[in-house]
Amino acid sequence: MKKINSLLLLIFCFTMALGQKKKQKPLPPPKVEAIKPSVVEETNKVSDIQYVSPPALPNDHINIQKPNVIENLNLDSNAKKCACxxxxxxxxxxxxxxxxxxxxxxxxxxxxxxxxxxxRDTLVGYSETLSKGNTVEMTFSKQGFLETYAREMIDKLSQSQGFKSFSQAFYNDKNQIISTEIYLGDTKNLMAKNLFLYNEMGFYQMQRTDKDNKPSQTRITFECFKTDKTFSVIKKDVDKARNHETNEMYVFNNQNQLVKKQEIFNNGGNTTKNKTSAYVYNNLGQLTEENFLNKDGTIRNYLHHQYNPQGDVLKSIYKDGDYILYDYKYDNQNNWIWKRKTSYEKSRYGNEMEIDERLTWDRTILYY
Structure with missing residues (x-):
């Protein structure tokens, strides 16, 4: 009996040992299943795309471009067109x-x-005023009309000849100017011509041509208007090549004195400059005030003139206190043959007046 029991115990232990060995065997690897890729739907169709507008910004951050504005000349509404x-x-x-x-x-x-x-006095003023010796020479007919005008500008740095031009004016038997010729250097180098055109209303256009007689892109026209007390001229200068336009108005009183000038500059369909000046004369016909106006007609700046007994400007004073003094020497016809102009301005370091620039002119005059 003990033998049977021992045998049964041995069989049980052996069976348990075999079971433990089976548990320690590695498991077989898992089966790998093929994964089907997901299908991506096409979204490049126009009907599938949605456009979303950006969110609106606050009003103070929106850059609204102002429309172009063309300003007009202030011609008197009572003025009627007349001959120029x-x-x-x-x-x-x-x-x-x-x-x-x-x-x-x-x-x-x-x-x-x-x-x-x-x-120019090189001892005063700033470095840009160091040029000297510029000359202007003119001739007049016996009737007092300008015939030639020559100008020579001296180079500022080398003191040698710089720009030199010569112009000649031509008149008809009515003493109306009909053309001018402009030369560079000498009379062999024609640069341009100005033709002055007339119709039944008088003078109406100035036409410029180059040296080959080809008209330029610039066209200058004139219109005139009258009231009981004024004579006004509208000058229109159009440059088609650069899309520039200048409109000017000159207003004269019954003594043919210029009393008002307005200039408007248009660039690319927009007014970029609009300035007006008004002028006052004394009972001797001398210009005493040049007033530079704001758009509302108030005075922005001015230049007031005082005269000597010969009728030449003695002193000019600006609104801010800067001023110009003039000195003269005269010939026996009471025409000046020497003039000095000294400009004074307030020092940038204080209220003291200092010389800004000093110019002198020597003038030679020949008479008929």
């Missing part, structure tokens, strides 16, 4: 002291030839 018959006054309106007659330059007597030599 006083051509020389019209052409000389934009520059005081210069024009097309000897009287425009304030000359007395029957002047034949005049030569001005400008010299």
């Amino acid at each position: 018959d006083n051509v020389l006054i019209i052409l000389g309106a934009d520059k005081f002291g210069e024009g097309f007659t000897a009287k425009d330059f304030g000359l007395r007597g029957n002047v034949k030839n005049i030569k001005n030599v400008e010299k």
Whole structure:
């Protein structure tokens, strides 16, 4: 019996040992199943794309471009169109002291030839004023009309000859200017011509051509208007090549004195400059005030003039207190033959006045 029990115990232990060995065997590797790729639907169709507008910004961050504005000349609404018959006054309106007659330059007597030599005082002022010796020479007819105008500009650095030009004016039997010729260097090098055209309303257009007689892209036209007290000229200068346009208005009183000037500059369909000046004269016909106006008509700046007994400007004063002094020497016709202009301005370091620039002119005059 003990033997049977021992045998049964041995069989049980052996069976348990075999079971433990079976548990220690590694498991077979898992089966790998093929994974089907997911199908991606096409989304490049127009109907499948949605456009979403960006969120709106606050008003103060939106850059709204202002529309172009063309400003107009302030012509008197009562003015009526008339003939442009006083051509020389019209052409000389934009520059005081210069024009097309000897009287425009304030000359007395029957002047034949005049030569001005400008010299700059290199001991005062700034470095850009170091040029000296610039000359202007003019000749006049016996009737007092400008015939030739020559200018020579001296180079600022080398003191040698720089720019030199020569212009000649031609008139008809009515003393109307009909053309000018402009030369560079000498009379062999024609650069341009100005033709002055007339119709039943008088002077109406200035046409420029190059040396080959080809018209330029610039066209200058004139229209004139009258009221009981004023004579106004509208000058329109159009440059098609650069898309520029300048409109100017000159207003004269019954004494043919320029009392107002307005200039408007348009660039690319937009007004970039609009400035107006007004002028006042004394009972001797001398210009005493040049007033530079704001758009509302108030004075932005001014230049007031005082005169000596000969009728030449003695002192000019600006609104801010800067001023210019003039000194003269005269010939026996009471035309100046030497002039000095000294400009004073407030020092940048204080209220003391200091010389900004000093110029002198020597003038030689020949008479008929």
